[in-house]
Each structure stands twice: as structure tokens, then as C-alpha cells.
Amino acid sequence: MSALGLQTTDLTKRFGGLKATDGVSLDIAPGELHAIIGPNGAGKTTLINLLTGELRSDGGQIRIGSSDVTGKPIQQRVSLGLLRSYQITSIFDSFTVSENVCIAAMRKRGVRFAIWKPMSGDAELVGKARAIIERCRLGDVEHTVVANLAYGQRRQLEIAMALAAEPNILLLDEPMAGMSAAEGAGAIELLRSLKGQYTILLVEHDMHAVFSLADRISVLVYGKIVATGGIDEIRNHPDVRRAYLGDDEDA
Ligand SMILES: Nc1ncnc2c1ncn2[C@@H]1O[C@H](COP(=O)(O)OP(=O)(O)OP(=O)(O)O)[C@@H](O)[C@H]1O
Numbered sequence: 001m002s003a004l005g006l007q008t009t010d011l012t013k014r015f016g017g018l019k020a021t022d023g024v025s026l027d028i029a030p031g032e033l034h035a036i037i038g039p040n041g042a043g044k045t046t047l048i049n050l051l052t053g054e055l056r057s058d059g060g061q062i063r064i065g066s067s068d069v070t071g072k073p074i075q076q077r078v079s080l081g082l083l084r085s086y087q088i089t090s091i092f093d094s095f096t097v098s099e100n101v102c103i104a105a106m107r108k109r110g111v112r113f114a115i116w117k118p119m120s121g122d123a124e125l126v127g128k129a130r131a132i133i134e135r136c137r138l139g140d141v142e143h144t145v146v147a148n149l150a151y152g153q154r155r156q157l158e159i160a161m162a163l164a165a166e167p168n169i170l171l172l173d174e175p176m177a178g179m180s181a182a183e184g185a186g187a188i189e190l191l192r193s194l195k196g197q198y199t200i201l202l203v204e205h206d207m208h209a210v211f212s213l214a215d216r217i218s219v220l221v222y223g224k225i226v227a228t229g230g231i232d233e234i235r236n237h238p239d240v241r242r243a244y245l246g247d248d249e250d251a
Pocket residue numbers: 015018020038039040041042043044045046047
């Protein structure tokens with residue numbers, strides 16, 4: 001699959017009297033890595049849930065490439081290549097890294113889990129899984145049972161499984177959360193290696209990761225986008241510094 005653009009126009013979601021998403025318009029180009037930052041409760045996860053179809057919007061539109069998916073079910077968005085990293089990843093703890101990536105790849109093929117075992121001899125499938133595992137820096141633990149992985153490796157596996165399903169738009173909700181500094185550095189390298197090949201919407205609190213990866217950044221505050229721009233523009237935007245980064249920010 002090739003990367004597709006992702007667009008929202010005036011997207012709105014209310015929870016009772018609260019507008020968690022308030023007229024959000026985003027235009028993310030094919031292959032762009034677009035980060036969403038904002039304080040706790042700004043509406044970042046709500047926005048991702050609207051994009052995947054887990055939540056229904058109260059107004060506005062969502063387009064994947066040229067397809068209007070507003071109000072369309074999750075599966076239709078998945079079939080257009082929109083994947084949230086954990087959404088497709090029912091990770092099997094008692095299976096190895098390789099087996100889990102094979103299962104994710106087979107789901108893409110529409111093959112049911114029940115007939116997985118005979119497929120383990122499928123050289124093409126195993127080869128594809130191995131390439132993704134290497135790419136995600138999990139080669140050393142390819143045959144390790146998932147329950148024995150370090151936390152950061154498990155998060156990398158989530159991304160590996162998303163890639164196995166051949167997305168063209170990846171939604172990543174805090175992929176660095178809970179990682180050690182070394183794990184975070186590995187995750188940044190991985191995401192950097194994906195840049196350009198997939199359209200990536202990255203929600204992340206780690207400003208070092210955001211500023212070292214994003215092509216553009218949108219800042220969400222109380223459900224509204226208060227600024228969208230390149231790294232320098234966002235880093236120096238007075239409203240952004242006040243609302244989110246703090247005036248002593250020097251990331
Ligand atoms: N299902 C819900 N019902 C009612 N209110 C909700 C619901 N989900 C989210 N909210 C509210 O919507 C607002 C946005 O929440 P959301 O989780 O999207 O923010 P966030 O930016 O992802 O926060 P964080 O950075 O802490 O994860 C918050 O005020 C939250 O309390």
C-alpha cells in the first residue's frame with residue numbers, strides 16, 4: 001500500500017456539555033508524520049477514537065485519501081489502510097514475537113487464526129514477518145515468548161504487528177509512554193525509519209520525540225487546534241509556549 005492523506009474538516013465531538021473535539025480541521029499529506037500535542041484532557045485520544053471510528057462524531061467530516069469515511073464503521077476504515085497500533089494487536093502473550101507478527105500479517109490476508117499452525121510453514125509469510133521484526137529491532141527476540149519481553153520491546157511489537165497488516169495511515173497513541181530513555185531512543189529510530197512510507201499521526205507527550213520526528217505539529221487545547229506548523233514555528237509560537245510547553249521549554 002502507498003501512503004494516503006488524512007483530512008478532517010470541522011470535526012466535533014461532545015460529551016454532554018463538553019466539546020472534547022471542537023471544530024478540528026487537519027490536512028495531513030500522504031507520507032507526512034504529523035504530531036498532535038496538548039495538555040492532559042485536551043482531546044487527543046478522543047480525536048484518535050473519532051478517526052478510527054470507535055467514537056462517532058457529532059459534526060464535521062473525515063476523509064482517508066479521497067474516501068469520505070464520516071460515520072463509516074471501523075472495519076471500512078481499516079480496509080482503507082487506517083490502523084491504530086494497538087487496535088489490531090490482540091497480542092498473544094504465550095506466543096513468540098514471530099508467531100504474533102505472522103498472525104497479524106495473516107489477518108491482513110483474511111486468514112483465520114484457527115488455521116494458523118499449518119501456515120507456519122509458509123515461507124513467504126515467515127519471511128515477511130522476519131523482515132518486519134528486523135526492521136523493528138526485535139531480531140534478538142524473534143523466537144521469544146511475548147510474556148518474557150521487556151516493556152519497550154512489547155511496544156515495538158505493537159508497531160511491528162501494525163506494519164504486518166500493511167497500513168497506509170498509522171495512528172500512534174503515545175507509543176513512547178512508559179519507556180526507559182534507551183527504549184524511547186530505539187522507538188524514535190524506528191519511527192524515523194518509517195517516515196515517508198506511511199502517513200503517521202503521532203500523539204505523544206515526549207517533546208524530544210515529537211520535535212525530533214514530526215514534519216508538522218498541531219497543538220490541541222480544550223478540543224481546539226490552536227496552532228499547526230513546522231517544528232520551529234510551534235516551538236516559538238507564543239500561545240503554544242503559554243498553553244503547553246511553558247516559557248522555560250528548551251526541547
Ligand atoms: N467517554 C467520555 N465521556 C465523557 N467525557 C469524556 C469521555 N472521554 C473523554 N472525555 C473528556 O473529554 C476530554 C478530552 O479527553 P481525552 O482523553 O481525549 O484527552 P487527552 O488529550 O487524550 O488527555 P491525556 O493526555 O490525559 O490522555 C476530557 O475532558 C475528558 O474528561
